[in-house]
Amino acid sequence: MVDFQIEPQPVRVGPVVISIALTDADNHPVTGAQIAVEADMSHAGMSPVLAQANEVQPAHYETHLPLGMAGDWVIVLHGTLPNGEKIEQQFDVRNVRPN
Amino acid sequence: MNQASIPSEDNLDSPPFDLMQVPVLGPLFRWRYARPFLQIPLLLISVAMILHGLFGPSLAPKNLATTLSWLHFRGILVLVLLCTGNFFCLACPFMLVRQVARRFSRPRFTWPRGLRNKWLSVALFVLILFTYELFDLWSSPWWTAWLIIGYFLSALVVDGLFKHASFCKFVCPIGQFNFVASTLSPFEVKVRDQDVCTRCLTKDCIRGRHDATSDLVVIRGCELALFQPRKVGNMDCTFCLDCIHACPHDNVGILSRLPGRELLDDSLRSGIGYFSRRKDLAALAIVFTFGALLNAFGMVSPVYAVENWLGRMLHVSHEAPVLALIFAAFLILEPILLLGSAAWLTLAWGRVQRAFVPLVVRYSYGLVPIGFGMWLAHYSFHFLTGLYTIIPVTQNAFLSIGWPVLGEPRWTSTGLPANTVQVIEIGFLILGFAGSLAVTHGLAEEDSPAKPLRAFIPWAVVCAVLFSASLWLIFQPMEMRATLMSG
Numbered sequence: 001m002v003d004f005q006i007e008p009q010p011v012r013v014g015p016v017v018i019s020i021a022l023t024d025a026d027n028h029p030v031t032g033a034q035i036a037v038e039a040d041m042s043h044a045g046m047s048p049v050l051a052q053a054n055e056v057q058p059a060h061y062e063t064h065l066p067l068g069m070a071g072d073w074v075i076v077l078h079g080t081l082p083n084g085e086k087i088e089q090q091f092d093v094r095n096v097r098p099n
Numbered sequence: 100m101n102q103a104s105i106p107s108e109d110n111l112d113s114p115p116f117d118l119m120q121v122p123v124l125g126p127l128f129r130w131r132y133a134r135p136f137l138q139i140p141l142l143l144i145s146v147a148m149i150l151h152g153l154f155g156p157s158l159a160p161k162n163l164a165t166t167l168s169w170l171h172f173r174g175i176l177v178l179v180l181l182c183t184g185n186f187f188c189l190a191c192p193f194m195l196v197r198q199v200a201r202r203f204s205r206p207r208f209t210w211p212r213g214l215r216n217k218w219l220s221v222a223l224f225v226l227i228l229f230t231y232e233l234f235d236l237w238s239s240p241w242w243t244a245w246l247i248i249g250y251f252l253s254a255l256v257v258d259g260l261f262k263h264a265s266f267c268k269f270v271c272p273i274g275q276f277n278f279v280a281s282t283l284s285p286f287e288v289k290v291r292d293q294d295v296c297t298r299c300l301t302k303d304c305i306r307g308r309h310d311a312t313s314d315l316v317v318i319r320g321c322e323l324a325l326f327q328p329r330k331v332g333n334m335d336c337t338f339c340l341d342c343i344h345a346c347p348h349d350n351v352g353i354l355s356r357l358p359g360r361e362l363l364d365d366s367l368r369s370g371i372g373y374f375s376r377r378k379d380l381a382a383l384a385i386v387f388t389f390g391a392l393l394n395a396f397g398m399v400s401p402v403y404a405v406e407n408w409l410g411r412m413l414h415v416s417h418e419a420p421v422l423a424l425i426f427a428a429f430l431i432l433e434p435i436l437l438l439g440s441a442a443w444l445t446l447a448w449g450r451v452q453r454a455f456v457p458l459v460v461r462y463s464y465g466l467v468p469i470g471f472g473m474w475l476a477h478y479s480f481h482f483l484t485g486l487y488t489i490i491p492v493t494q495n496a497f498l499s500i501g502w503p504v505l506g507e508p509r510w511t512s513t514g515l516p517a518n519t520v521q522v523i524e525i526g527f528l529i530l531g532f533a534g535s536l537a538v539t540h541g542l543a544e545e546d547s548p549a550k551p552l553r554a555f556i557p558w559a560v561v562c563a564v565l566f567s568a569s570l571w572l573i574f575q576p577m578e579m580r581a582t583l584m585s586g
Contacts, residue, residue, distance in 0.1 A: 043237050044237065069576075071577075
């Protein structure tokens with residue numbers, strides 16, 4: 001299971017912090033995962049923003065992303081768990097406000 | 100001065116350049132299968148867009164349907180219209196499919212007389228703009244794919260039932276956009292020598308070329324009822340090349356001309372009539388012009404403030420009624436106010452001898468250049484800033500079908516910097532503004548030869564208002580939103 005958070009709230013154009021907490025089906029924390037974070041806009045023609053999340057605490061991962069434009073963003077997490085299992089999850093970040 | 104020594108306007112004009120005389124292009128266009136040759140690649144691309152839209156990634160920036168439709172197709176379309184002519188209608192894939200279908204089933208009906216105008220297509224044009232905003236088509240590959248499918252089905256049904264090119268002339272919203280924009284194109288399908296047409300007995304360009312023994316039509320004449328010797332301008336011309344192929348005298352070319360001059364021409368046009376008597380065409384020109392601003396307004400930050408404010412005022416949380424109000428303000432209220440005031444001032448101050456509505460109809464065509472300038476600015480922004488995104492999207496599409504022939508997608512490929520593109524956008528707006536000033540001034544000179552400035556100034560003010568609004572729009576921060584009303 002993925003617990004996803006983004007700061008600051010409300011989200012504005014500029015750097016944001018993405019925090020992810022990973023747990024397995026039995027609600028045990030998942031450590032040692034590799035998580036790539038991708039941010040795309042809802043409109044074609046925009047380059048995605050890519051970053052690698054670091055494990056800042058056991059099973060807690062964090063990364064910084066620069067959101068360059070106001071509007072709707074989609075954050076996609078591409079993860080590889082320690083057992084080799086691949087996960088991919090998508091989160092909508094709507095209404096990012098201009099600075 | 101001797102009258103004979105004064106050069107006439109015609110003498111000043113150099114002979115038009117004919118695209119049919121260009122090596123490779125001329126023989127290609129003369130080739131009977133030129134149209135399918137150009138249509139087949141676009142049909143294949145359309146099929147790829149539909150399949151990727153329905154079964155590919157749901158993210159718009161990663162899907163061929165959304166990337167090609169909303170970035171590349173629109174951008175290339177307006178640039179081709181600006182630089183050459185209506186060549187996209189020539190290569191239209193919908194017409195290839197309906198042409199194949201007509202081999203199996205011939206249409207039996209003629210298009211209803213009451214619908215032989217642009218009112219239906221104006222309504223469909225507005226509907227497309229409305230659904231684009233309401234359903235956020237730019238952000239949905241799935242809906243974009245269904246829009247393309249809808250176009251194919253509409254063309255098949257309409258032209259499967261009705262004879263000639265009913266879909267192109269009376270229904271297709273893209274076609275209407277192209278017809279209006281191509282009034283500003285530098286090329287036109289036109290007869291080279293009117294005397295040859297005068298001597299022509301068969302009129303194959305409109306009737307089609309018949310087989311001598313069976314009397315069957317072997318080469319079609321114009322399906323849009325444009326009789327070449329009396330055709331004026333590009334309105335309703337799909338550049339289908341039928342008249343070029345049908346003419347037994349090789350007297351039809353693709354000739355250069357002064358872009359926009361036809362907006363000043365109110366002579367009788369074959370298949371169209373007089374511009375000044377066509378309220379439906381004027382409505383199309385108005386939707387084209389004001390719709391350009393509306394479509395751009397839908398992508399900038401202030402639209403969300405306006406929508407949220409309207410939502411609060413009306414106590415509605417659904418987007419449709421709020422959007423409908425904004426559409427009504429842009430496409431009905433604003434044209435009535437601006438064009439109505441200008442026409443009233445022209446009549447009162449310029450002492451023009453015309454009735455009010457015909458005057459509005461006449462000058463509405465003069466605003467087309469500024470509308471086209473805004474479409475160019477808007478679409479070229481998306482096209483140029485996202486120019487290279489087609490590369491990783493295509494790489495990804497090949498990868499997803501297990502054929503990584505193009506390698507791993509490089510998602511960092513985008514396009515030109517936004518600040519560079521903004522300069523180009525400003526250039527397009529200035530070009531459109533200058534074009535509208537030139538056309539409205541030309542109309543004013545005709546209407547009030549003694550005091551043209553008095554007839555021109557009200558329309559120059561309208562042009563300046565639209566130009567200022569366009570300029571303001573392109574300097575607004577963009578918001579790529581898939582939701583209009585927040586909260």
